[in-house]
Amino acid sequence: MSTLEFEDDFSGALERALAEYEGILQELEDGEDTERSPSSEACLQILLLRDKIQSQVTREHSPSTQAVLRLISLDERLSQQGGLIAKTLPLDKFRDLIDPPESAWWWYVQPDKEIHPWDTFNWLWELLTVPILASNFALVAAISSRFLAAGPDALGAFATISQGLIALFAAGAPLSQVGQEVIERWLTAFNLPKYLWHEAKLTLALTVFLGLLGFQSYLPNIARFYVRRGIAAQRQFQTTIALAQFQRALELDPNNMEAHFRLGNLYEDLLEFEQAKAEYRVALLGDCIEAYNNLGRLYIVRPRDxxxxxTLLRQGQLKLENRDMVEIQFCSSASLPALESALLKNLGWARLMQGRPLDAQSELRQALEINPYDGASHCLLAQALEAQNEDPAEVLERWQQCYALARGLNPEEDNWLEMARQRLFQAEFEEAEPSAVPDQGPPPDR
Incomplete structure (x- = not known):
């Protein structure tokens, strides 16, 4: 056979194969239009025919340009039917039997993914997930900064690490391939349908968001825990520890008036009067009734206003008297009588320093009716009685009570104790002076 005759025979065989290829493709396409499933025989026939065509076009004699263009066009049509063929035939079994090369792509087509009605909203779930995740990280940063602002401790470190890990886990699905694989394995383990995975990821992110919000709203309770620790440290005279605990409490809950009040107490003990007054003012704005007493006392000492x-002490008295009608908050463990006595004592002190000893005497006597063992009230009442030249016997009695009961825990009481010591010494000296002079007897007769 001549070369020309061989080429004509090759071209004719290829044309017949392409025509058969096109005919079977047309049947598949017509069946798709009529929603009729193709037969397994037809699907297998077209794949085997494509193998035959491939073996023809790889021979020594290349096909014509027209045949190549026609084959490319038919292959595009076959690719469009690939999902239908893969759904009809168990291609994995045929691949094991025939062992086609990877270049025989028609044996490796995949079935079309079935789109569940819920999957049409996947874009919406992803759109909602992203801002929630951003909010989660913002909440973690805000909460962590509160825990760490006053220095790290065990509870703060645990809270920071745990909430960070939870937020990172919730964000893993959309933000990293590894996180996505981990979460998808979990969803598979729970037998959750794949069309609900996007909704599940959104639910997880939203759950973490609500959990973080709940944790943030619980911070005032944790702040109260730190306040209790600070009180315990303060009672053991561990000032540095108490200071740190109250500061942590305020980082977690700036509206904790007890922490402000007790921090003011600490600053006052450290003679940091300006910082103490600043804390008392904040506590006063939060209706902390004890702040009226302590701030009023500091106004007497510094700047001697x-x-x-x-004015402050009188306001505190009025609020305490009308506590059933106005909102007040108790910021210490002091009893109500003790607070009433302290307000009266300090108001009497202010009146005395104003040059109003009679008003001071009235306030101080009321204070002593409530608490007869308050040494400071006795010291101040003694000074008020002295200023009015009252009964020396009562004045001396008050100085005696002052010297016996006052503790001298602040500079003012210490000065009053020294005054009481001097007055008592003077009284003893005056009492002993007449007996110290010898009796001369009557004058001699002249």
Whole structure:
């Protein structure tokens, strides 16, 4: 056979194979239009025919340009039917039997993914997930900064690490391939349908968001825990530890008036009067009733604003008297009688410093009716009685009570104790002076 005759025979065989290829493709396409499933025979026939065509076009004699273009066009049509063929035939079994090369792509077509009605909203779930995840990280940063602002401790470190890990886990699915694989394995283990995975990831992110919000709303309770630790440290005179605990409490809950009040107490003990007054003012704005007493006392000491002190103390008294009608908050463990006595004592002190000893005497006597063992009230009442030249016997009695009961825990009481010591020494000296002079007897007769 001549070369020309061989080429004509090759071209004719290829044309017949392409025509058969096109015919079977047309049947598949017509069946798709009529929603009729193709037969397994037809699907297998077209794949085997494609193998035959491939073996023809790889011979020594290349096909014509027209045949190549026609084959490319038919292959595109076959690719479009690939999902239908893969759904009809168990291609994995045929691949094991025939062992086609990877270049025989028609044996490796995959079935079309079935789109569940819920999957049409996947874009919406992803769109909602992203801002929630961003909010989660913002909440973690905000909460962690509160725990760590006053220095790290065990509870703060645990809270920071745990909430960070939870937020990172919830964000793993959309933000990293590894996280996505981990979460998808979990969803598979729970037998959750794949069309619900996007909704599940959104639910997880939303759950973490609500959990973080709940944790943030619980911070005031944790702040109260730190306040209790601070009180315990303060009672054991561990000032540095108490200071740190109250500061941590305020980082977690700036509206904790007890922490402000007790921090003011600590600053006052450390003679940091300006910082103490600043904390007392905040506590006063939060209706902390004890703050009126402590701030009023500091006004007497520094800057010796006696009128301002009297005003604050009187306001505190009125609030305490009308506590059933106005909102007040108790910020210490002091009893109600003790607080009433302290307000009266400090108001009497302010009146005394204003040059109003009679008003001071009235306030101080009321204070002693409530608490007869308050040494400071006795010291101040003794000074008020002295200023009015009252009964020396009562004045001396008050100085005796002052010396016996006052503790001298602040500079003012220490000064009053020294005054009481001097007055008592003077009284003893005056009492002993007449007996110290010898009796001369009557004058001699002249």
């Amino acid at each position: 006696y009128t301002g002190a009297a």
